[in-house]
Amino acid sequence: MWLGPGADPDRVRRIGEAKEACFRRLVADEGLVPLPGAVEWIERLAKGGWRQAVASSAPRANVEIVVRALGVAGRLGALVAAEDVRVGKPAPDVFLVSAARLEVLPVRAIVVEDAAAGIEAARRAGMRSIGVGAAGLEAADVVVASLADLPADAFERLVPPE
Numbered sequence: 001m002w003l004g005p006g007a008d009p010d011r012v013r014r015i016g017e018a019k020e021a022c023f024r025r026l027v028a029d030e031g032l033v034p035l036p037g038a039v040e041w042i043e044r045l046a047k048g049g050w051r052q053a054v055a056s057s058a059p060r061a062n063v064e065i066v067v068r069a070l071g072v073a074g075r076l077g078a079l080v081a082a083e084d085v086r087v088g089k090p091a092p093d094v095f096l097v098s099a100a101r102l103e104v105l106p107v108r109a110i111v112v113e114d115a116a117a118g119i120e121a122a123r124r125a126g127m128r129s130i131g132v133g134a135a136g137l138e139a140a141d142v143v144v145a146s147l148a149d150l151p152a153d154a155f156e157r158l159v160p161p162e
Contacts, residue, residue: 037147092125
């Protein structure tokens with residue numbers, strides 16, 4: 001919007017690409033600090049045999065650099081990014097593709113999200129959800145301020161028995 005209503009689409013695209021490249025450079029050079037409890041939960045779930053994916057509306061290159069920077073790539077069975085779906089959140093596509101790649105039925109999948117659009121996408125996919133953060137996540141099945149606050153049995157309680 002700050003470019004004005006008559007902004008040249010090619011210029012908008014170039015600026016967007018430059019911003020994404022700058023983000024990837026910063027992550028590669030500076031690293032990332034994970035949200036409290038995030039890496040611990042990824043490790044705990046992996047040890048418990050849970051299949052895990054990252055399902056993001058971000059470009060694949062961004063998702064890959066973040067996963068590498070956090071050191072969790074080896075714990076993930078799938079990585080789904082913007083290029084893998086036609087419609088982003090709140091459409092359920094990114095979560096449905098992730099579940100299919102993990103060979104998990106949507107009813108047995110749990111989405112961890114920090115945005116209302118992601119919680120709505122999980123609902124549309126027929127998946128349970130954990131909302132992490134502040135306002136706007138009330139529709140999630142479980143809401144916590146931080147993953148560090150998530151009860152130890154939270155995932156088990158959300159998955160229906162087989």
